[in-house]
Amino acid sequence: MHYPATFKKNLIEWFKINQRQMPWRDTNDPYFIWTSEVMLQQTQVDTVRSYYLRFIKRFPTIEALANASEEEVLKHWEGLGYYSRARNFHTAAKEVVEKHEGQVPYQPDVFKTLKGVGPYTQAAVMSIAFNHPLPTVDGNVFRVWSRLNNDESDIALQSTRKTYEAELQPYVDSESGTFNQAMMELGALICTPKTPLCMFCPVQSHCESYALGTVLDLPVKTKKIKKKQLTYDVYLIDNHQGGYLIEQRSSKLLNNMWQFPMYDTKPTEQELKKEFGESLHVDETCLGTVKHQFTHMTWTLNIYRAKINAADFDTVTMNRKWLTRENRHQLTLPVSMSKIYDTFCERTNE
Incomplete structure (x- = not known):
C-alpha cells in the first residue's frame, strides 16, 4: 500500500x-x-x-x-x-x-x-x-x-x-x-x-x-519451536587458595570462553578423581541450580562443590586455569558461569 x-x-x-x-x-x-x-x-x-x-x-x-x-x-x-x-x-x-x-x-x-x-x-x-x-x-x-x-x-x-x-x-x-x-x-x-x-x-x-x-x-507469527532442555552438573573445584578450576570451551557454542567443569551425565567421585587427581574431595550436596536461556535451548545447571590439593594437580595446560578475583576481569566467562561465580564463589570468598 x-x-x-x-x-x-x-x-x-x-x-x-x-x-x-x-x-x-x-x-x-x-x-x-x-x-x-x-x-x-x-x-x-x-x-x-x-x-x-x-x-x-x-x-x-x-x-x-x-x-x-x-x-x-x-x-x-x-x-x-x-x-x-x-x-x-x-x-x-x-x-x-x-x-x-x-x-x-x-x-x-x-x-x-x-x-x-x-x-x-x-x-x-x-x-x-x-x-x-x-x-x-x-x-x-x-x-x-x-x-x-x-x-x-x-x-x-x-x-x-x-x-x-x-x-x-x-x-x-x-x-x-x-x-x-x-x-x-x-x-x-x-x-x-x-x-x-x-x-x-x-x-x-x-x-x-x-x-x-x-x-x-497483529502481527501474525507462527509459534516458535519448543526450546531444547539440557541439564548439566557443574563442579566448583576449589584449590584452597581462593582459586576455582575453569576450562576453555572447544565446542561451537560459546567457543573459547571459560567455564567450570560441566557434565551432561553426572560423574562418580572416582571418575572425577581419575580426571583431577586422588586429592579431589567432592561434596555431593547440590548447592543450587542456575538456569540460562539461549535462543533455542535452556540450560539447567546443578552446582556442586569440590576441593583439591593444587600441588597434586597440574593446571598448566592450554585449556585449564585457576579463576581468582585477581584474573576474573581478564577472562571471558559466559553469563551462566559469571552468575555461578558471583553467587557461589564470591559468597564463599567473603
Missing part, C-alpha cells in the same frame, strides 16, 4: 521531536553505526548503551578492533550474549582493514559480502551512514507495517520480509536513514506489542488495523 506524502512527513516530524537520545545517533561514522547495529540485534537498547560506549572507547577505530585478539573482543562483549555476533564483527573488521584500506565499504553490495552482514544490517548501516535507499525490516517494522496495512501475513516467513521491503521501498528514496529510524522508533515507543499507545501515534489516521480494531491481533 502506498500512503500519501503526509504519512512520511508526519512520521519524520514526530521522530525528530520524540526520538530517544542514543550515542550512536550523534555520529555519521559507519563504523560506530555498524557497531551499534550489531549490538542491538536481539538485545534491548538500555542494555546496549553502556556496552557500546565501553566498546568504542577500547576500539575507537576499525583498525583497533581488527588488531585486537579475539579473547579481548569477547571480554568487552561479555554479558551481551549471542557471541557469534562479536566473532563475525571482529572477522569483518579484519576484512575491512585487509581488503578495503580500513574504510567501511560505501557500496551496499560490497558491504554485504563482509562476515555477519545480512539484509537488515546492510540496510541499516548503509541507509543511516550513507543514505542509500534501502528499507530496514526488523521486529518493530514488521509490527508497525502489518498494523498499518491490517496485514495478516506470517512475519516468520522470508516471503513476508521480501514483500514488506518492496512495499517500503518508495519511502526510502529520500531521507532513508531518518525514515528507517523513525519506523523502528515508532515500534519501540508507540506501536508496542501488547499496549500500543494508539492515541499518541503520529500516523494513526493511516492505520487500517486501528480503524478496524484489530491492532492487538
